Amino acid sequence: MTVWADRHPISAAMLNPALISAVLATAAQDYDRESGQGMPWSLGFVVAPMVLHRPTRQALPHSTRTHLAAWAGQHPVIRAGFPARAQALAGAVKEGTRFGLAHNALALESEGRMRSTIHRPRGFKPPVELDQLLRKASLAGRWLAKAESPATVFAVLGVAP
Numbered sequence: 001m002t003v004w005a006d007r008h009p010i011s012a013a014m015l016n017p018a019l020i021s022a023v024l025a026t027a028a029q030d031y032d033r034e035s036g037q038g039m040p041w042s043l044g045f046v047v048a049p050m051v052l053h054r055p056t057r058q059a060l061p062h063s064t065r066t067h068l069a070a071w072a073g074q075h076p077v078i079r080a081g082f083p084a085r086a087q088a089l090a091g092a093v094k095e096g097t098r099f100g101l102a103h104n105a106l107a108l109e110s111e112g113r114m115r116s117t118i119h120r121p122r123g124f125k126p127p128v129e130l131d132q133l134l135r136k137a138s139l140a141g142r143w144l145a146k147a148e149s150p151a152t153v154f155a156v157l158g159v160a161p
Helices: 009-014 017-035 041-052 054-059 068-074 076-102 128-145 150-157
Strands: 106-108 113-116
Touching: 017 041, 017 076, 017 106, 017 113, 017 128, 041 054, 041 076, 041 113, 041 128, 041 150, 054 076, 054 128, 068 076, 068 150, 076 106, 076 150
Parallel strands: none
Antiparallel strands: 106 113
């Protein structure tokens, strides 16, 4: 990773470890609610490019009823660019995961599963842009919990772990 002081201000704002940690924790929390188990940590490398890339985020379905493979087939341009976006964000996801673990927002369990350890206080209303990111992270967590396995998710999106 680039030294913090040498990062471009926009990159530093959008890819800061706290934001990525919050996105991962939200996705992990809703993955757990949907499946009853922690989210495989490897899916964090899929959640981040889904949620942080605006065109992908805007193209995500409104509910989890849409199957991942069907969605990928309906959005070939997004699907084609997804592997490159996932690879470009890999370092930031690692940094965000480490931040979340160090600050007790995330916990790793056996078998490489990740759980959220944070709970939003009642009445907490994040700024609009952050709220949109967290809502889509929540959807992504529930949606990915319905997939057969992380390998299926990676294959559908053309990403290699």
